Amino acid sequence: MHACSIRDLKKEYVLKSETVRALRGVSFDVPEGDYVAIMGPSGSGKSTLLNLLGCLDQPSGGELLLGKDNVATMTDDQLAEIRSRRIGFVFQSYNLIQQLTVVENIQVPLYYQGKLGAKERKRCVDLAARVGLQDRLSHRPTQLSGGQQQRVAIARSLVNDPYFILADEATGNLDSKTTAEILSLFNELNAEGRTIIMVTHEDEVAERAKRIIRLRDGLLQSDRLNSPESRQAAAERALALIPDPQDDEEQTPTPIPVEA
Ligand SMILES: Nc1ncnc2c1ncn2[C@@H]1O[C@H](COP(=O)(O)OP(=O)(O)O)[C@@H](O)[C@H]1O
Numbered sequence: 001m002h003a004c005s006i007r008d009l010k011k012e013y014v015l016k017s018e019t020v021r022a023l024r025g026v027s028f029d030v031p032e033g034d035y036v037a038i039m040g041p042s043g044s045g046k047s048t049l050l051n052l053l054g055c056l057d058q059p060s061g062g063e064l065l066l067g068k069d070n071v072a073t074m075t076d077d078q079l080a081e082i083r084s085r086r087i088g089f090v091f092q093s094y095n096l097i098q099q100l101t102v103v104e105n106i107q108v109p110l111y112y113q114g115k116l117g118a119k120e121r122k123r124c125v126d127l128a129a130r131v132g133l134q135d136r137l138s139h140r141p142t143q144l145s146g147g148q149q150q151r152v153a154i155a156r157s158l159v160n161d162p163y164f165i166l167a168d169e170a171t172g173n174l175d176s177k178t179t180a181e182i183l184s185l186f187n188e189l190n191a192e193g194r195t196i197i198m199v200t201h202e203d204e205v206a207e208r209a210k211r212i213i214r215l216r217d218g219l220l221q222s223d224r225l226n227s228p229e230s231r232q233a234a235a236e237r238a239l240a241l242i243p244d245p246q247d248d249e250e251q252t253p254t255p256i257p258v259e260a
């Protein structure tokens, strides 16, 4: 039900002086539970594609199906409903509200939906803990590292329990160790059955996905599966960067969940 399918998808931006053909006919299917990395040079249409998948923008042509729903025929209200109920967004620039605390930032989508009761507040505290920020609930974004800010953004993206997580260069501003932590969180979310589509320009990040799609000049250049062995190897290289919390004790490292 939560698969997504695109056929001959096109997006043109009409400017005064020219028309930019950002996507020129792209087709692929994303089955439920997939984990896809979208790669390609700057300007190849990656963000445009992610914005269409996230119903932030409408295609100029072709078809985009989310489950059985054709995005092209939906009203603005239906699109807004899909965006808030089914999709979690994570961006490179964490897009947090500087005046709000960690837990308040996580609450923002619920606040706008007028759904912020006691149960929801508790859920936001749980989500903060889920991303390892249980001791930072009252901190403001300026008091957090980049990786911590991105974890707040991920917790916020999870408040409506989305089926899809869409991430645009989510680790683009982070060092390798922090990137490894964020990707291990993505692995967990994917192991729970959430479909993840992430844009990245880093091979080492893309190697963590189940599948790598490359765009070039608004067209699909390649679409390949990543072997479980190569994903596992990338996860282990990443794990070696994450410090062990009880580093004095002898411990076997926790394996990062990787499914075939
Ligand atoms: N809002 C916009 N208006 C006009 N042109 C745009 C807009 N967004 C993107 N483009 C153009 O569309 C092309 C694809 O952009 P984008 O999807 O952002 O690529 P990528 O994310 O791969 O770098 C580029 O030529 C870019 O300049």
Ligand SMILES: [Mg+2]
Pocket (backbone or CB within 6 Å): 046, 047, 048
């Ligand atoms: Mg981009």
